[in-house]
Amino acid sequence: MKIYHVDAFTDKIFSGNPAGVCVLSELKDDICMQNVAGELNLSETAFLLKKDDGFNLRWFSPKREVDLCGHATLASAHVLWEAGILPPDKEARFFTKSGLLAASRKGDFIELNFPIEEDKETVAPKELLDGLKATPIYVGKNRMDYIVEVESEEIVRTLNPDYEMLKRLDARGVIVTSISNAAEIDFVSRFFAPAYGIPEDPVTGSAHCCLGPYWKRKLNRNEFNAFQASERGGFLKVRVERNRVFISGKAVTVFCAELMES
Numbered sequence: 001m002k003i004y005h006v007d008a009f010t011d012k013i014f015s016g017n018p019a020g021v022c023v024l025s026e027l028k029d030d031i032c033m034q035n036v037a038g039e040l041n042l043s044e045t046a047f048l049l050k051k052d053d054g055f056n057l058r059w060f061s062p063k064r065e066v067d068l069c070g071h072a073t074l075a076s077a078h079v080l081w082e083a084g085i086l087p088p089d090k091e092a093r094f095f096t097k098s099g100l101l102a103a104s105r106k107g108d109f110i111e112l113n114f115p116i117e118e119d120k121e122t123v124a125p126k127e128l129l130d131g132l133k134a135t136p137i138y139v140g141k142n143r144m145d146y147i148v149e150v151e152s153e154e155i156v157r158t159l160n161p162d163y164e165m166l167k168r169l170d171a172r173g174v175i176v177t178s179i180s181n182a183a184e185i186d187f188v189s190r191f192f193a194p195a196y197g198i199p200e201d202p203v204t205g206s207a208h209c210c211l212g213p214y215w216k217r218k219l220n221r222n223e224f225n226a227f228q229a230s231e232r233g234g235f236l237k238v239r240v241e242r243n244r245v246f247i248s249g250k251a252v253t254v255f256c257a258e259l260m261e262s
Contacts, residue, residue, distance in 0.1 A: 001025070001259040003040070004083075006075035009203040009234030009249035011108075016234045017203035018254070019075040020045035023085070030065070036259065038062050043198045046072040048080075054093030055080070057101070063197035066172065067144065068098040070112060070205010070247055071234075077103035077110050078251035109237065109248040116243050117142045117209040124148075128174065131165035142210050144172040145191075149214075153181045153188050157229050163194040172196060175207045177214070186224040187215050203234030205247050212238045212245040 002023045010016025020040040022033075024047055037045040037060035044066065049056040057076060059069040073094060080086040092103040102113040119140030128139070128146055138149040146169065150156060156178045166174060173193030180188045189211055191204040201207075208226060216222050222240045227233065237248040 001028075001036075001261070002256060003036070003259055004075070004079045004256050005040075005042075005254040006078055006251050007254055008071035008074045008078070008251045009205070009228070009236055010232075011250040011252055013252055013254050015232050016249075016251075017071040017201065017232065018042050019072040021072070021075050021079045022047045022259075023079065023083070024049045033058065033060055034065070036060075043201050044069045044072040046076045048076055050085075051095070054095055054100075057094040057096045059096075061193075061196040061198055063195075066196065068096070068114070068117070068206040068209070070114065070208065071203055071249075073101060073103065073112055074110050074205060074247075074249055074251055077112075079253070081105065082253060106248060109250060111246055111248040112205060114206070114209050114245050114247055116213050116240070116245050117144060117206070118213045119147045119210050122146075125169065127165050127168045131162045131169070132159060132174065132176065133162065134159060134176075140214070141171065145175050145207065145210060146171050146173075147175040147177065147210050147214060150176060150178050153178050153229070156188050156190055159190060161192055163192070163199050166192055167195045169195070173198070173201070173204075173207075175204075175210060177211060180227065182227075184225060185227045186219070187211065188227050188229045190229055200230055202230040202232040203228045203236070203249075205236070205249070208236055208238050208247050209245045212240045212247075216240045
C-alpha cells in the first residue's frame, strides 16, 4: 500500500491541511483502514480503490470514518494526476458515502464538485455556547455540523474553545465564521471536531459546503474567496450553483511511503 502525505489548500509544504492518501491494490477491511488512519494521526486519511469508471473513496479520521471530506478528496485527485494514475486532462470521479464527487484541474487549482450541505437556523445548545466561549449572532445546523457566525474576524481568530465541552455535541463539528477584514477575502472560518479526534482542523473543504450557501444567503452572491484562519491556514475559492458547491484549492506532496504489512 503506497501512502502519500499531501498538504491541501496550499502550494507550500507545512501549511494548509495535511492528508494521507492510500492507493489500494485490493480491498481492505474497515479495521485495517482505521488502524492506518490512527497510525498516521492526520485529520483525515483517504483510501482509493480503482474501479472501471472511477475510484471508490473512503475517509477516516484518527477515531472513525467520516461521510464527507474536502481536503482529503483534493489530495486524492492531486495524487492521481501527479503519480500518473490519471491523465492530467481527465476528470477524477469518486464514489463515496456522499454520492458521486468529481475533481478537475482548473489551471493551477483543483476544483471539487461537492453537494450543498445547507444549514437551518436552530437554538444553540448550552454545550455549544459554553464550549466556544463566544456570543453568536447566528446558529444553524446541517446533517453534520453546527455553523456559528460571530461579530468579527478578531473573535474567530482568538477563539480558545473548551474541547471537552464541544465533544458532548450531537454533531461532527462546529464551524465558526465571520466577514473578513481583508479586501481580497470575503469570509473567514475555523472548524473544531474534537469528538472525531480533531480538536481543530486546519482547512476543512466540507465545511464550505455549508459556508458557501450560508454566505450566499447573507451577501446575495455565489462566488467567494475564503480563508480558514487556523494556525496553518488555507485559501479556498468557493462557488455555489443550484445544489452543488465548487471548492477550489491547490495541493503539494510532502512525501510518499510504503506500508510494511506483516
